[in-house]
Amino acid sequence: MTQVQLQQLQKQLWNIANTLRGTMGADEFRDYILGFIFFKYLSEKSVNFANELLDGEDLSFLELDENNAEHVPYIEEIKKNAIAEVGYALTPKQLFHTLAERGRQGEFILDDLTATLKSIEQSTLGTDSADDFANLFEDLDLNSTKLGNNASDRNALVAKVLSHLDDIDFDISNTEADVLGDAYEYLIGEFASGAGKKAGEFYTPQTVSTLLAKIVTQGKDRLRSVYDPTCGSGSLLLRVKREVKDVDMIYGQEMNRTTYNLARMNMILHDVHFAKFDIKQENTLTRPQHLDKKFDAVVANPPFSAKWSADPLFLQDERFASYGKLAPSSKADMAFVQHMLYQLDDNGTMAVVLPHGVLFRGSSEGVIRQYLIEQLNVVDAIIGLPANIFYGTSIPTCILVLKKNREHKDNILFIDASNDFEKQKNQNKLLSEHLDKIVAAFEKRENIEKYAHVATLQEVKDNDYNLNIPRYVDTFEAEAEIDLDAIAKQLQALEQDSQETDAIIADFCKELGIVSPFAEVK
Incomplete structure (x- = not known):
């Protein structure tokens, strides 16, 4: 066809x-x-x-x-x-x-x-x-x-x-x-x-799914397993499967019952054999269904800044215990990060889409972020995406890439792709050329003026473990210098032209026998 x-x-x-x-x-x-x-x-x-x-x-x-x-x-x-x-x-x-x-x-x-x-x-x-x-x-x-x-x-x-x-x-x-x-x-x-606001529950735009899939499959032609803790319709998992020759087993969890059904249908309809996928329906943070497993690739587009209980009992949960702090009850973003990292295999790659707040918010999130960088050294890259590319929200988002055994242990890659998109009627869209540019920068891992920066861990430490992208990628465009002498001369010329015009108008008024508008009022 x-x-x-x-x-x-x-x-x-x-x-x-x-x-x-x-x-x-x-x-x-x-x-x-x-x-x-x-x-x-x-x-x-x-x-x-x-x-x-x-x-x-x-x-x-x-x-x-x-x-x-x-x-x-x-x-x-x-x-x-x-x-x-x-x-x-x-x-x-x-x-x-x-x-x-x-x-x-x-x-x-x-x-x-x-x-x-x-x-x-x-x-x-x-x-x-x-x-x-x-x-x-x-x-x-x-x-x-x-x-x-x-x-x-x-x-x-x-x-x-x-x-x-x-x-x-x-x-x-x-x-x-x-x-x-x-x-x-x-x-x-x-x-x-x-579907408006509800859409974020079950679907990640295809280009974003493809980007996440390319990141977690970099350098691999097959995966033993892939996992999405908030899998929605399952489209993101299927996109990862497309990027490699084969995935032995697909795992996912989804809280919404209707969307969970849609995910299972999506797997079967894409000819994934029933023995090669395991999708569960439950709240991932409170009732994780695959906690005994580790995965080659972990991907997710969790609900942004979702609420969760943040019950102090979770400090005894092996997913969160070592951090000493829990994500705030009003924003579960970091809790999803901690959960995903716990389930990541030692040689696996994790990529998750989150709101920018996780990069710089303080309090408990700041503590967790510092632990991820300073103690675990698992943060491999931060990729800033354009605003208004997700259904149901217009906020700009970012992708966190985490690895337990990083090849580049002494730095973190920052990519600012926030200005590369096609503006459409109701939504911005990442095109294939924007995707290729991000993937190329991720693979090369080099400084690119106004686009990418490889920051040393010392740089990050000097910034108090704040990962906000503008601190590392300078996209400032200097405005053209203004020549004040030239402006002054232009104003003088305008004044001269104005006086000459006033004189012409005054002569016309004199010929017509009317009072000139420029005559002095007595």
Whole structure:
């Protein structure tokens, strides 16, 4: 599929999504359309898998009839293999195309669609994929009045959406391109741009995700593991996976239930096998789910300056104990940093997006920052990003890069990329050339006038461990010098011109026999 065709597909899906827009908000109709697309993906994958098993039997999966005694053994064998290999099972009558076709014929399909979605979840019970499919479709309430005031209206709307989706070929058998994955990411981004403040909960702009991914994979072609403690829709984790040949295992945690479901769907839809990801739903700071593990790469875009309990009992928690201070209850930014660093492997790299306040705020945050630099020496680089590039907030942000075993132990790299962006209607955007410039500066680790500075640890100490970027990268542009003598001469010339003009006006007034405006008042 060409880039033009992909863009056409993305627009087509967005138009279908807008079929639901009139009845609900962006974050609500997002859950329905993405859920329906995911169901279509599961159906098409089931058909492809079953047809491979049926190769040579002169039968296709869609032709199998559960009421035909000769077909039942085929259906049962396919189900057993599907659960083991792809993690779930569907029967022919439960397939997306089957239900969409019935909807086209005017049949009432809501009850069967609800039962089918539940059946997908139940088919995994007691298997290795159970956790990845449990309650996956719980946000698709097909009886909600948001879809229509009565069952008939709801059925008509859902049938219309399914019919439009059924006409699209997602080309999931094409192993050379992730067509559906790219389209899905596009939709998530579009929903984020329309969801306002809530968007920050589940989506990191693609260029920022790519930047974080390039940083944590620098010099590596595969990762044993990658982890995001606030994974949202999982897009950042998937971006890291794209930067290397393979990631053995993907870990994530997300507090919001709906977003957690979206993350699991996103993993499966991007063809990440159920055995190769582990996404949990809980509050990372208070109930971490992977605390027994260390990771090659750790990435995150945590909620900026979120509140947390800062309970003194956390000073006994091994993640925070050695610092002697906790992040303030009004700003959990440093708590996320401490948590992520604790889970970072000795030879791993961590990159996290945070508000600039973490670079210079005092009190307990200042103590933590000094400990990170002076005692642990883990701060490797600080990258300043432009303002207004994230959904839901216009504040400028920065990326902290931390490593436990740093190659450059005697310095910290500062990059000021805050002025490199494309200004768009409602939001600034990092372009690929801006991204390339940042990555090149990060890799070269050299002083670049008005852009990057390699600061010694002594410099940082002399600045009282304040990491505010302007202290290290001088972006001041001196204004052109003003020649006062030249200005004085220009004023004199203007005065001369003014006097000559006044004299001409006075002569005209004299000829006309009127009083000159410049005549002295007696």
